[in-house]
Amino acid sequence: MSLSHELATRALALDPGGFDPTALGFARDAIADMIGCALLGAPTATTEAALLRGVQGDGPCHVLGRTERLGRLDAAFVNGVSGHALDYDDTSKSLSGHPTVIIIPAILPLAESLEISGRAFLDAYVIGVEAATRFARGVNFAHYEKGWHPTATLGIFGAVVSAGILLKLDAKRMADAISMAASLASGIKANFGTDTKPLHAGLAARNGLFAALMAAEGVNAAATALEHPQGFLEVFNGKGNYDADRMLTGWGEPLDLMNPGISIKKYPCVYSVHAAIDAVIALHDGPVPDSTAVEDVVVRMHPRRLLPHVRNPATSALNAKFSLSYAVARGLVNGTVRLDHFEDAALGDPEVTRIMELIRIEEMPEDFSDYGADVVVRMKDGQVFESHIEVPLGRGPESPLPMEMLEKKFLDCASRSLTAGGAAEVFRMLMKLDRLASLSDLVAAIETSTRPVKG
CATH class of the missing domain: 1.10.4100.10 (2-methylcitrate dehydratase PrpD)
Structure with missing residues (x-):
């Protein structure tokens, strides 16, 4: 057969x-x-x-x-x-x-x-x-x-x-x-x-x-x-x-x-970055309400989620939907990621651009949560805050x-x-x-x- x-x-x-x-x-x-x-x-x-x-x-x-x-x-x-x-x-x-x-x-x-x-x-x-x-x-x-x-x-x-x-x-x-x-x-x-x-x-x-x-x-x-x-x-x-x-x-x-x-x-962008968004929103709603005090951002994820199109910077409203750095910057600056953040007028935000340039992306080991993310933020005063998301909201029957x-x-x-x-x-x-x-x-x-x- x-x-x-x-x-x-x-x-x-x-x-x-x-x-x-x-x-x-x-x-x-x-x-x-x-x-x-x-x-x-x-x-x-x-x-x-x-x-x-x-x-x-x-x-x-x-x-x-x-x-x-x-x-x-x-x-x-x-x-x-x-x-x-x-x-x-x-x-x-x-x-x-x-x-x-x-x-x-x-x-x-x-x-x-x-x-x-x-x-x-x-x-x-x-x-x-x-x-x-x-x-x-x-x-x-x-x-x-x-x-x-x-x-x-x-x-x-x-x-x-x-x-x-x-x-x-x-x-x-x-x-x-x-x-x-x-x-x-x-x-x-x-x-x-x-x-x-x-x-x-x-x-x-x-x-x-x-x-x-x-x-x-x-x-x-x-x-x-x-x-x-x-x-x-x-x-x-x-x-x-x-x-x-x-x-x-x-x-x-x-x-x-x-x-x-x-x-x-939950967010209008590539699903691979949703855990990282959840992580930075948790930081924004907690110890990092003011992004202007941020000096360094590290995002760590499973290598499967970090393909080239996700690593790319945002150069248009459309490809911003696939940009990890843009989505994370938005979440850290605004405490939310909305539809209007992926319109042309939103791309010129100077604080979002500044945070995007600070973001470093690192691959976690293969046994790291497939859709999870770790985000580490260092402040200008030397304080360090970390947020870990094992499973982003919306991830099937798990969440x-x-x-x-x-x-x-x-x-x-x-x-x-x-x-x-x-x-x-x-x-x-x-x-x-x-x-x-x-x-x-x-x-x-x-x-x-x-x-x-x-x-």
């Missing part, structure tokens, strides 16, 4: 009736968070450009936070772009990327047009996350370090499986869809910190849906597209840098949503984002596109997603409360 068929069989064998209610709660929260991020990104210039240049015409499917309606594939593309436009969406440790922003845009147009229930939508998402993350376990961390952007190159397999579940593909056609997706996967990390990164999400969502729709029509693909000598594994990772057996073991035991889980961002924070984030994000009353109602509906008779009701609530985008 080919690897694509093995993966398809395992995805179809998952029984939604046995899903842990806690996992479904994590899934519901992740979906709500992603939709909030898409409503935040809907009025951005990148989403505007995607609508202007990246779509073919009108259609029946809703675009989150917009008044336009598009065909299925175009809607998946634009919703993926807007969901990732400001890099505020969730992340997965297994994937080393952002799963929900690929899967939900891919299946939302299907759910809307096929009158899918909220629970069926939720189940398809859970299965898609499991498929993407099990695939990822066989190729990461080498895949990420090689320069691929797993959000797109691996997330597409979650999108195609979720879409295949809603389309009720059998094992043969699901395997064809997976193999076809292998030819449609793309995305390189060289484009981090630019407007192209959110295009990765939109294209992966679109291509995952496209592969599932094509397979549903009987279009086939090579059974061995993954393990072939010129297939996905050899081409993307190279010999000795993957383990296909790891893709096939442990499905649903437990679900990846439970262990290691999905991380919902979930409290519901009040999730709701506040959603309302802050949704306010960019929806009326205040509409945003509150949409959040209430999302919190009872598993009880919605049809996803169309949710889509209608979003559409009804959408404010026209100012030209």
